[in-house]
Amino acid sequence: MIKQREFEFLKNVLKSRLEIELKGSATEIPIYQSEETNLSELAGFIRENKLSNPEVITLLLALAPHISPEFYNSIIFSFLPNGGDFPEFGGAKGKNHRGILPTGETVLFVLAGSDIEKRSTFLELFSEDHLFARKGVLYLEDVPVGEPKLSGRLIMEHEFVDLLTTGSISKPKLSSDFPAQLIETDLKWDDLILNEKTTAQIAEIEIWLKHNEVLMNKWGMKSRIKPGFRILFAGSPGTGKTLTASLLGKYTNRDVYRIDLSLVISKYIGETEKNLSKLFDRAENKDWILFFDEADALFGKRTGVRDAHDKYANQEVSYLLQRIEAHAGLVILASNMKSNIDAAFTRRFNAIIEFEIPSTQERLILWKKNIPENVKLDGQINLEEIARKYEINGANIVNIIHYACLKTLERKSNTILYSDLLKGIQKEYLKEGKMINLN
Template structure:
């Protein structure tokens, strides 16, 4: 059988035998259930990798396969039940729910797990609840859970739900990046630039290097060195400084050079005027990011991380609750969180106290501006004799983003004029445009 089937097919067949055996015992066709443990041969499949990674017990693997079976084989449970109830009828002991729209088969519930793994033994049925407790790895790693039930309904009547990302991993071997949506208000960002393209203040550069060290060595520190019980998970940093000084680019480069996906959180989609909605939006975001080792970049963080107000009305009360909830989720996140703000003073002190790093991104000084000018202009552009980068750097206080805009404008104009030379007049005209955009006088 091993040469003709996959490990996933073998696991589904194993789960089918367990369910069939339980039904035979229940309906009196057999006196006892006897199903050998699953001998999951190593075919290098995603399921084998998952089992090797998580090391589930026999019961945990059975629960996982019951949840997965409903996702992969519509009618998995219906066919087995029909052997004993060919004409249909109620079967409350089995649990399960039927959804009339879309999926029409039986979907397992917590009661289904109780029936299959504990039968009618009350103590064992009650013990099944441990698999859905918040301290179980199913919940902590968001592998599977019970759907919340209406108030007054039994907890175990909730539908057994397996994380769609886990299904994707088992079926395809990978988990795709989530797309920006209402349910996931963050976009994946990346850059083709490198550290050599970014000119930073030496002190800022040194602090960024510390974050790289944390990303590289955190697993060893927490697991091998036993610091998990003493140190909170994750790393939290504040980048502050004027727009255009490299905060976003630094976040992208950290991701690029440490193999981490970077997601920029759209706070305009997170913050809601409706009571409780901001917390729900944040919950969806952090639940999705949990255990992914993503870098979460909160741009213009003042919108949600700003100083809390004195409680004058209900709106102030709920605004402060949002901040408290956000603080809780950020402290529990096991990856890197970066807050970006134009002013350090705008960020609530409660957040500042919990940050491992507060990193300034000041306006580039003259020597730094000189380096940015020198590195930014493409080699294809010839500079006229009247262009002196040191003179330009000394005269104009611009950010790296300003200089890049000037370079872009000059390059386009050079191509439009069918020339590859930029002189001082055209360069200063482009600089003047940047001043005007920012309401400054050149």
């Protein structure tokens, strides 16, 4: 939570600058004094990152409209009671917000007034290399062509507004501005039934997630290895790709966001890049796992360029590859079949992991694991025989058990009938357009 003293400090900074510029006062700009007893998230962030006085002021300037809508108006009005234009201060109006929103011009005015040389020294606050950009704290909004860059609004990322005002970060929700959905699971690694080869490959991803930070920074490999880790999960639906991604996040304390590429791709030229750009910009420095489902939609085998849409489709693929290769976190692309993905793209991955249809023994384990403990099976049911006879995946098995359990409850019983289990198997086969002999 924010303490009142931070905004009293900012108010005094603004008043001092206005005294200097409008009244010729010899007032000094106040210096922020950190107090160890101040346990607010804002004070902690300032101490942890050893922010300089100009950085503290910039941070507070960006945060102020989110706390007090009239903050800037009330201070300026006290100096200009009759109103009037004051372009030196900068500032902009929002669509809904009725107060003043700070711009880059506002920051330079507050920090340096009309001193041109001094103003230029503070431009680095908006550079890509500055802590504010590296940590995704705040940035200047893009402006129309021909307008000064510093006239862009000073925008603090939503996550930091949440953190500094409430002490916690709300997780982004699926929307047109954020085409990704948080995926979580209550299951454990023991619930994921895969062959030994696939399990070993997944363990290597977990090793990367645990040790990459030390390898890159403390062991000095940052200049030799590309940032991030790129994996292709290949396998038919229901074989555990999404569950694996969820478990990787769960056991390494990372959020996993699923992006359905078939939904992100737009029929409008240029919109796909815009949709993806929003996602990667939000994901920067968040340590999220990005799970791109239905990757075949964008990374399928390429054909010749026949029209403008083919040309732009290739540009979309190139753009996504660039963003994936520049992303410092784990990116997983999921495809129904490895052969669906163009070979030119597969070379970009650190690893390709194939999720196969479970073997007879693996299917038997899945059957046994997913039947509720307090449910009985009638005497006709032989799980070993069912596992051997019906080549289905884990998702199919869960669906069949779900169906059979509902039928059991409807009969006010706790014993699954063989006929209900067979009916469930038949439904799964028919759903996938397959024929089945239940005899």
